Amino acid sequence: MAHDGRDSWQLPPAAHRLLVAAPALSDPEFFRTVVFLIEHDETGSVGVIINRPSHTPVGQILPDWQEVMSEPSVVFQGGPVQRDGALGLGRLAGSTDAGNGLRAVSGGLALVDLDAEPSEVAVSAASLRVFAGHSGWSVGQLDDEIADGGWFVVAGGLDDVFSQQPGGLWRTVLRRQSAPLSLLSTYPVDAGLN
Template identity: 80%
Template sequence: MTADQAWQLPPAAHRLLIAAPSLAAPEFFRTVVFLIEHDDTGTVGVIINRPSHTPVGHILPDWQDVMSDPAMVFNGGPVQRDGALGLGRLSSTADAGNGLRAVTGGLALVDLDGDVEQVSRGAQSLRVFAGHSGWGVGQLEDEIESGGWFVVAGGLDDVFSASPGTLWRSVLRRQPAPLSLLSTYPVDVGLN
């Protein structure tokens, strides 16, 4: 990290990865990834700004009414897209259990085979992701070093945002300059 990149944080659980404008891979173009785990075995996160057009109720009918808006299945990433991952914001630390497995910082993994009423009593917010994003040991650090990702502070308000489609720009906007300036970066620079 150079002195002019002092804002760049190391990857860790509860931080956000913001795709750099130069990251053109379609599965990650202009994405914001919330890191659930980052340790000596690798990194797991979910894309939090890609709601699909599929209501949660089309896949998990009992869960539709307890989901946070927008109550759509989110594209969590390219790994295991045929699997569903549920995340919840715990109402309090005492609410872990009953279908909620606390991870850290008020975040819980949701047992989507569990009792919907019990889970919804213990969680303020709920979201379902199809697939997740994952990196092997050292892989994410290499992608960050090559300029593909920016690592910034994040939180559960980002994960459960009611306006996920605007997260890429809004998360960039709240960063210090010069990173905040990227929020106005055009989708296609050739059209400027």
């Protein structure tokens, strides 16, 4: 079996997996982030940071959407790409036939048309969240960052995307992994103070 340079516990990047920032990743855009990969294919990778809720209520930006958003019903900082744009994600309720302003992506995830009628979208969505911007990588860029030790790729799901306690996801996701990753969940923010 050929070895691709990944540690045996490291999954390859794919849609619906999580990128967990390694403690050494010091880029302020991604420090201690958890990114949900929406797409990873031959054209590159797209995801959203799921553990950076802002203090801005959704209703301040999209007034009609406040009442149908999942808690916490704030705008999330999805990443450094197109920060002035809003990206809506929803978890389909029951069926894979989205309709009503939802476009199914995969595995129960849907892109939300934020120009649609919120109450109609809410009928087909079990959960809804809005992100300002997203995270993106060109072909090979994410693989290089993973090989350099910047990211851990782990299994994830829609429960992570729509967590009601998103601020603690970095530690929570690491803690549920097997060793050695689980041990990093207690890694101090500033190792020099340890």
